[in-house]
Amino acid sequence: MVARRWQMALLVRCGLALSIQLGMMAAAQADPPAVIPPQQTIQVPRDPSQAQASVISTVAISPDGTLLAAAGDDHYVRVWNIVDGRLLRVLRGHQDWVRSVSFSRDGRTLISAGEDRSILFWDVQTGEQLRALSLNTPAIYAAQFDPNGAFFGVVGFTPKLSLFRTEGNLLAEFDCPCRDMRGLAFSPDGRLLAAVGQDGRLSIWDIASGQRLHQLQADRRRLRAVEFSPDGSKVACGGEGLNVSVFDVRSGELLHTLPSRPGKVLTMVFLDNERLVTGGTDNLVRVWDLPNQTEALRLVGHTGTVTSLALDRSRNLLISGSYDTTIMFWNLDRRGPGNTATLPGFPTR
Secondary structure, three states, X not given: OHHHHHHHHHHHXXXXXXXXXXXXXHHHHHOOOEEEOOOEEEEOOOOOOOOOOOOEEEEEEOOOOOEEEEEEOOOEEEEEEOOOOOEEEEEEOOOOOEEEEEEOOOOOEEEEEXXXXXXXXXXXXXXXXXXXXXXXXXXXXEEEEXXXXXXXXXXXXXXXXXXXXXXXXXXXEEEOOOOOEEEEEEOOOOOEEEEEEOOOEEEEEEOOOOOEEEEEEOOOOOEEEEEEOOOOOEEEEEEOOOEEEEEEOOOOOXXXXXXXXXXXXXXXXXXXXXXXXXEEOOOOEEEEEOOOOEXXXXXXXXXXXXXXXXXXXXXXXXXXXXXXXXXXXXXXXOOOOOOOXXXXXXXXX
């Protein structure tokens, strides 16, 4: 009888402690995140040959922060001057949806890739197509230059991650765990390479040795985005599952789990080592505080899926692309509606 009373008392104390803990967590989440409106908006112009304006599936900022490249389902790559908002050129050459654009380290070359199985190399200054590389794969979903400018990586609908020299010669191939790979990322020092895809596993390789360091089951559903933190100590991934996962790169330990619902996550970028930005099918851009695992900021403006993010850390300028056929600029150093005129000359909606 005494033992039963002791057990009941213990259960009551445990239940009370759990209720307090849950109440504290609920209170922490009770305050809504601060909302930031877009600083500027570009409405992608409709090409006369197209029925409607292009959705945006990829954006990239040049290393010097002066140029923006964006592309989507109309098969074109557009380049804007970020300083004054001028559309500098429209690059024509792809025959299908363009899924990825990336600037070289020196900013002189742009690569674009997509569902026509091709990687096109462009001279940034002249807009001239320098060369084309066709791959034996149904589609390319990501092509990205490494931070040191020595090579670029490619993933798509094939169980291989291909590494090419900048001139287009195949350097190495890494075995991937599935045939539907959606995202890749280089570590900031260029020594590691990460990729994600349909099977929910995050793979990390050492580029020099070709050794796979980790293969982590981050989710049971398709992963669509992966990114290293600026100091290279963390790697985050997310997609169609319930959460965004952040791992320790060295040990593979799960450090943080962030709720991503109600939307799927299609893109992400680290704002700094403790804040992660995500975008997805709920039309929102969210800034997460990793130590507290809470949403710190919410960027509201898009009316369609947010597909792509690019960040100029020197100015805390975030650029997002969306299926709503717009590209939005967000000044993360300022809040409120009074920040809409700091890029004079930029075309707005």
